[in-house]
Amino acid sequence: MLNRKIYQLCCDGQEICVFLRDQQRWIERTRIVDIEGDLVTLRYETEEEEEICSWEEMVRLESIGAITQKLAGVPKGNVDPLVSDECPEAEQLRNNQYPDSNSES
Template sequence: MLHRKLYQLCAEGREVCIFLRDQQRWLERVRILDIEGDLVTLRYETEEEDEICSWEEMVRLESIGAVTQKLASVPRGDVEPLVSEDCPEAEQLPDRRPNPNLD
């Protein structure tokens, strides 16, 4: 099952987070480049001191303990979300400003 999901994520080119069971660490913002047999090729970046490093690793399928992906993110605080002009009216958020016609 994991094998098929990894193939799907690889084909879609999505960024994921992967937990490497044997190293007990999470890799964040990972792209799955290739799957060949039980070897999975991953690419990710790390930030160390004043430089950003790009890494490409080959890991065994059995060492992958978990795969997560971010579905959405919402800014904290009192921020009005941006609404596209072409957003269908049924999907638009209601107007939160007071309606002067209701007084």
């Protein structure tokens, strides 16, 4: 089952994080660029002392212990979410939907 998922992620070209169980480390923000037999080729970048290094690493399929994938991101802070023009009014967020409980009525 993991083999099929790895193949699908390779075809999609999505950015993932891979845990290598034999090295007990995570490779973050990587892409699977090729699968040949039981070898998986990963491509990623690291930042070291004001230098960005690009890496291509070949790992055995059996050494991959886990894969994580970012589904979505939400900015922190007081930022209004983007709302599509096509969003029905009943589903739109209102600014004063939850009034402050400390304010007087």
